[in-house]
Amino acid sequence: MLMPITDDHLVDEQIQLANATSRPLYLIIIATKPCYIKLASLILALSRNGCAFLAIDVGQHYEKKLVHARHELQYEHLISIFLNVRGDLLGRTAELADRVNWLYLYLKKRQFKGQAIPVVSGDTSTAGMFPALWYFKTRLRSIHVEAGLRSLSPFDRQQMPDNFSEILDLQRTRQSWTMIQDEPFPEAADTRLASVCSQLFFTPVSLNTKNMLREGADMKDIHQVGSLSADALELIMKETVQTSVFDVYPFLREGRWLRVDIHRRENISYQVLSGLFKAIQELCGKGFRIVIVVSNAMNKGIRTLGLEDLWADLQKQEGVKVTPLWTHYQHVIEFMSSPHCQGIYTDSGGLQEETQVLDIPCITCRYSTDRPETILHVQNNILVPPYSASLISSSLEYILEHGQSIFSNHDKLLYSRNVGEKMADILRDYVPLPMLAMQDIFDDSVL
Structure with missing residues (x-):
C-alpha cells in the first residue's frame, strides 16, 4: 500500500488562513482525468480570491497520460496532498475509507480548528464515496460540483429500430425521453451518492437543477453556474502549443x-x-x-x-x-x-x-x-x-x-463562462451548517 504524500508547508499555510479568518477549509478532491481538467479553473480562482483550500489528489487515476492536465493547466504546484489510493472499484473504496480517517487525523495534528468541507466533482466513484465517508467521520456535509447529472434515453431496448432515420426521430421527440437510473454504471449511482451527503450543489444547466429539486434539494442550496468544461477549454486554448x-x-x-x-x-x-x-x-x-x-x-x-x-x-x-x-x-x-x-x-x-x-x-x-x-x-x-x-x-x-x-448549436453559452470564478465567489461567502468544530462522532471522548 502506498502512503500519502504531503506538502506540509503548503498545508500549514492554508490551515493558518482558515483558522485566522474562521472560514471553512475547502478540500478539493481530484480523482480522475475529467477532474484534473474541470477543477483547474476553480482551484486557480480559489487561489486568487484568498479562500483557504487544499487541492487533494486521490489517485484513482494516476498514470501520466491520465493526469497530465494538472501540469498543462498550470496548477500542479497547488496540489498539497496525494492520497495514493489504488485498486479496483471495491478495493479503492476500502482504501479511500482508510485515507479519509488518515486525513482527519492529519488535519487535527496540523492544528486545524474549523470545518473542513470536501468539494467533489461529477460522477466518479471517489465523488460518490468521499462525501459519505467524510460525513460518517465528521458529520460535515460536502459540496457537489456538477450535481444533478441524470441519464435520459429516448429508446425502448425491447423495440430498438435498426435504421438511423427512426433513431434520429426518437431523439427529436422530447416526449419519448425517460430517465434511466442505472446508466452509466457505476457513474449513475456515484453522482446520486455524491449529493446525498452534500449540502451545496453546483449544477451546470436547468435540467440538472430540476433533477435536484425533484429529488428533494432546497432551491437555496442550488447554484446553477454552468460547466467547468467551458473554463478548461478557455484555459487550454490560451496555452502555447509546444508540440502539435x-x-x-x-x-x-x-x-x-x-x-x-x-x-x-x-x-x-x-x-x-x-x-x-x-x-x-x-x-x-x-x-x-x-x-x-x-x-x-x-x-x-x-x-x-x-x-x-x-x-x-x-x-x-x-x-x-x-x-x-x-x-x-x-x-x-x-x-x-x-x-x-x-x-x-x-x-x-x-x-x-x-x-x-x-x-x-x-x-x-x-x-x-x-x-x-x-x-x-x-x-x-x-x-x-x-x-x-x-x-x-x-x-x-x-x-x-x-x-x-x-446538427445545430444555437446556444454557444449553454455551459456559461467564468464558471470557476462564480463558484469561488459563492464559496468565499458560504456558511456551512453550524458545528462547533470538525469532530469525530465515533470518538468516545466526545460522547
Missing part, C-alpha cells in the same frame, strides 16, 4: 477524420466491440477516415474478450489508424478545433460538453446520455447506440455525409 498533435500523428494532416474514443464499462463487451470494429472496417472500406484512440479499458477488453484477430484485421484496413490514449489535453482540443476533425464518436460525458462549446459534431456511443441538453436544448449531439454493426455503420455514414443538415 499533427507532429505527433502526421497522418492526421491528410483529409478529415472521425475520432473514436470508447471506455465505458457497458461498451466493453464482445457484442459492442466486435460490432464497432466491423462497422469501422465497413466505413473505411467506403473511403472514410477513422482514428481510434485506445483507452485502457478498450485495450483490456480486446485482450480478455478474445478480439485480437478481429482487431488485427481492422488495423489492416486502409483508412483506419490506431493511437494510444493522447497524453496531452491540448492535443485533443487542437485536433477537435482543426478542419481535420469531422466529428467525434465517443461514450464520454465530458466530450459531449466540450464538443458543444467548440461547436463540433458529437456522436455518442450510448443508449442514453447524462448530457441530454446537448440534444434537447441544442442539437449538437446525436445518440448512435452500439446496437449492431449495421446500425453503427449506416448511422455514421449518414451523419458524416449529411452532418450540416443534422
Whole structure:
C-alpha cells in the first residue's frame, strides 16, 4: 500500500488562513482525468480570491497520460496532498475509507480548528464515496460540483429500430425521453451518492437543477453556474502549443477524420466491440477516415474478450489508424478545433460538453446520455447506440455525409463562462451548517 504524500508547508499555510479568518477549509478532491481538467479553473480562482483550500489528489487515476492536465493547466504546484489510493472499484473504496480517517487525523495534528468541507466533482466513484465517508467521520456535509447529472434515453431496448432515420426521430421527440437510473454504471449511482451527503450543489444547466429539486434539494442550496468544461477549454486554448498533435500523428494532416474514443464499462463487451470494429472496417472500406484512440479499458477488453484477430484485421484496413490514449489535453482540443476533425464518436460525458462549446459534431456511443441538453436544448449531439454493426455503420455514414443538415448549436453559452470564478465567489461567502468544530462522532471522548 502506498502512503500519502504531503506538502506540509503548503498545508500549514492554508490551515493558518482558515483558522485566522474562521472560514471553512475547502478540500478539493481530484480523482480522475475529467477532474484534473474541470477543477483547474476553480482551484486557480480559489487561489486568487484568498479562500483557504487544499487541492487533494486521490489517485484513482494516476498514470501520466491520465493526469497530465494538472501540469498543462498550470496548477500542479497547488496540489498539497496525494492520497495514493489504488485498486479496483471495491478495493479503492476500502482504501479511500482508510485515507479519509488518515486525513482527519492529519488535519487535527496540523492544528486545524474549523470545518473542513470536501468539494467533489461529477460522477466518479471517489465523488460518490468521499462525501459519505467524510460525513460518517465528521458529520460535515460536502459540496457537489456538477450535481444533478441524470441519464435520459429516448429508446425502448425491447423495440430498438435498426435504421438511423427512426433513431434520429426518437431523439427529436422530447416526449419519448425517460430517465434511466442505472446508466452509466457505476457513474449513475456515484453522482446520486455524491449529493446525498452534500449540502451545496453546483449544477451546470436547468435540467440538472430540476433533477435536484425533484429529488428533494432546497432551491437555496442550488447554484446553477454552468460547466467547468467551458473554463478548461478557455484555459487550454490560451496555452502555447509546444508540440502539435499533427507532429505527433502526421497522418492526421491528410483529409478529415472521425475520432473514436470508447471506455465505458457497458461498451466493453464482445457484442459492442466486435460490432464497432466491423462497422469501422465497413466505413473505411467506403473511403472514410477513422482514428481510434485506445483507452485502457478498450485495450483490456480486446485482450480478455478474445478480439485480437478481429482487431488485427481492422488495423489492416486502409483508412483506419490506431493511437494510444493522447497524453496531452491540448492535443485533443487542437485536433477537435482543426478542419481535420469531422466529428467525434465517443461514450464520454465530458466530450459531449466540450464538443458543444467548440461547436463540433458529437456522436455518442450510448443508449442514453447524462448530457441530454446537448440534444434537447441544442442539437449538437446525436445518440448512435452500439446496437449492431449495421446500425453503427449506416448511422455514421449518414451523419458524416449529411452532418450540416443534422446538427445545430444555437446556444454557444449553454455551459456559461467564468464558471470557476462564480463558484469561488459563492464559496468565499458560504456558511456551512453550524458545528462547533470538525469532530469525530465515533470518538468516545466526545460522547
